[in-house]
Amino acid sequence: MPLCPSMGSSTTKMKVDNCFFFLQETRLTKKEHLKSKRVDHSEVMENEMKVEIKEFITVWVRDPRIQEEDSWQSFVDYEICVLTNSMCFTKKTSCVRRRYKEFAWLRQRLQDNAVLISLPEIPPKIPFFSRSNAKLVEQRRQGLQEFLEKVLKSDILLSDSRLHLFLQTQLSTTEIEACASGLTDYTVTEAVHRHAKSIRRFPAEEA
CATH class of the missing domain: 3.30.1520.10 (Phox-like domain)
Incomplete structure (x- = not known):
């Protein structure tokens, strides 16, 4: 069954619009999630470098x-x-x-x-x-x-x-x-x- 019904009436169009906004909102959430993961990864690497570099x-x-x-x-x-x-x-x-x-x-x-x-x-x-x-x-x-x-x-x-x-x-x-x-x-x-x-x-x- 398709995610969004075809455009045939104002009600349908509204549903399509709602679907569009839902998909757009989902993409942004994923981007933010990926960005968050990248930041966390860099912080982990930075912390590891601090641990590894010790004076001797x-x-x-x-x-x-x-x-x-x-x-x-x-x-x-x-x-x-x-x-x-x-x-x-x-x-x-x-x-x-x-x-x-x-x-x-x-x-x-x-x-x-x-x-x-x-x-x-x-x-x-x-x-x-x-x-x-x-x-x-x-x-x-x-x-x-x-x-x-x-x-x-x-x-x-x-x-x-x-x-x-x-x-x-x-x-x-x-x-x-x-x-x-x-x-x-x-x-x-x-x-x-x-x-x-x-x-x-x-x-x-x-x-």
């Missing part, structure tokens, strides 16, 4: 190497690599090399500037540390990495510019202290960018 900071202490300080002395240094999307960091990727005594310096300076929190320990200094003892070197490497991993979980410590200069520049501890204290002709950010330009380990980041 990953640090590796790796590649121990014996360095000759002079004809009589040598030391072991380690490569520190950082990969992050955190807004706390000037560069999202970086690599530097640091030795044990620089880690010890960093811990002390962080503690001096954050007296209300207890800093994680670094591996203890061994009086007769053998640089050729692979087991001792590996134990120290693991301990230094664990130290940095714990430090980087603290918002208070992340606000210390000395930490960023330690991780993302090759400045000496004396130069780090001077820069953090505002005694250099370059800022912390400029120091980090200078170091990033001096190496080509990672692709250039967008400004």
Whole structure:
């Protein structure tokens, strides 16, 4: 049976008109319904993206190497690599090399500037540390990495510019202290960018 009767009288015509309006109203309702579904879908995707994009900071202490300080002395240094999307960091990727005594310096300076929190320990200094003892070197490497991993979980410590200069520049501890204290002709950010330009380990980041 057809949805609307044929036009034959005013009454029929009225029914046809009523039918037309009914169909038109139905189409609008469907359009609104589809639009509503699209909006809901986009909101779901936006919420999913917010959930998926989380800040992270990953640090590796790796590649121990014996360095000759002079004809009589040598030391072991380690490569520190950082990969992050955190807004706390000037560069999202970086690599530097640091030795044990620089880690010890960093811990002390962080503690001096954050007296209300207890800093994680670094591996203890061994009086007769053998640089050729692979087991001792590996134990120290693991301990230094664990130290940095714990430090980087603290918002208070992340606000210390000395930490960023330690991780993302090759400045000496004396130069780090001077820069953090505002005694250099370059800022912390400029120091980090200078170091990033001096190496080509990672692709250039967008400004």
